[in-house]
Amino acid sequence: MADIIDGKAVAKTLDGETKAQIDAMVAAGLPRPGLAVVLVGSDPASEVYVGRKIKKSQELGITSFEHRLPAETSQEELLALIARLNADNAVNGILVQVPLPAHIDTGLVLRAIAPSKDVDGFHPVNVGRLSTGTGGIIPCTPFGVMKLLDTVFDDLTGLDVVVIGKSNIVGKPIAMLMLEREATVTVTHIETKDLPDICRQADVIIAAAGAPELVRGYWVKPGAVIIDVGITRRKTEDGKTKLVGDVKFDEVQHARAVTPVPGGVGPMTISCLMANTVQAARDQVE
Numbered sequence: 443m444a445d446i447i448d449g450k451a452v453a454k455t456l457d458g459e460t461k462a463q464i465d466a467m468v469a470a471g472l473p474r475p476g477l478a479v480v481l482v483g484s485d486p487a488s489e490v491y492v493g494r495k496i497k498k499s500q501e502l503g504i505t506s507f508e509h510r511l512p513a514e515t516s517q518e519e520l521l522a523l524i525a526r527l528n529a530d531n532a533v534n535g536i537l538v539q540v541p542l543p544a545h546i547d548t549g550l551v552l553r554a555i556a557p558s559k560d561v562d563g564f565h566p567v568n569v570g571r572l573s574t575g576t577g578g579i580i581p582c583t584p585f586g587v588m589k590l591l592d593t594v595f596d597d598l599t600g601l602d603v604v605v606i607g608k609s610n611i612v613g614k615p616i617a618m619l620m621l622e623r624e625a626t627v628t629v630t631h632i633e634t635k636d637l638p639d640i641c642r643q644a645d646v647i648i649a650a651a652g653a654p655e656l657v658r659g660y661w662v663k664p665g666a667v668i669i670d671v672g673i674t675r676r677k678t679e680d681g682k683t684k685l686v687g688d689v690k691f692d693e694v695q696h697a698r699a700v701t702p703v704p705g706g707v708g709p710m711t712i713s714c715l716m717a718n719t720v721q722a723a724r725d726q727v728e
């Protein structure tokens with residue numbers, strides 16, 4: 443049987459480290475880190491995510507500033523809010539929940555966030571720094587994936603890693619982080635030929651396609667490690683919602699280790715957001 447990589451437990455350890463850093467900052471007379479969370483409209487999934495981010499901030503002792511704006515908010519109003527948050531010293535991190543309503547240019551809004559406060563790591567300055575190995579803020583999900591892999595491997599040097607999915611938020615930044623760690627990276631996507639064959643070569647598979655149960659048992663080499671970033675909501679016969687990953691979990695028990703869905707990558711993302719907020723606060727003091 444494959445080992446289950448327990449994202450909840452790893453996230454709890456990271457939360458403990460983050461809280462200890464916050465306590466030390468406060469004890470040293472520094473201000474408590476602050477995170478502004480901006481939600482435009484009332485997309486139900488976004489409401490859940492934003493609620494969790496605010497709750498976790500409070501648990502760890504990060505001051506949270508909640509900005510819930512109506513769906514009709516204009517782009518100018520949103521940009522004006524971001525300008526105020528950029529200038530506010532009590533705000534160390536700014537998170538604008540996406541997706542934004544269609545009348546708002548998401549790229550323009552994300553580029554308006556000061557790179558030093560961009561705790562999502564979405565700003566082109568942070569993307570560029572990550573791609574050149576020159577620091578910056580690492581996007582939360584890729585950061586969490588690396589932390590999970592670090593519980594399995596001491597060293598990623600020379601490993602064959604296959605990333606499924608080339609999104610700006612997950613696939614591409616993970617590829618950059620893997621390259622920094624001297625892995626050999628293959629990034630695949632919906633147009634990739636012979637995806638099962640490519641995956642069968644992999645020591646590590648990162649499944650981030652958003653395609654439920656795409657990765658089948660015969661795609662996986664015995665002893666490979668699988669990180670499943672997929673989360674698709676599926677209605678069950680009794681009307682409940684079930685989260686389904688990108689990996690057919692029951693078929694990959696010949697892997698060395700695999701993350702479950704839920705309870706794998708998901709809990710890490712929010713804990714990495716908190717860690718990024720504290721890192722941003724520390725960098726802003728210097």
Ligand code: GUN
Binds near residue numbers: 538539582
């Ligand atoms: N929507 C879904 N995931 C995320 C995320 O990580 N950050 C932001 N800002 N919005 C999201």
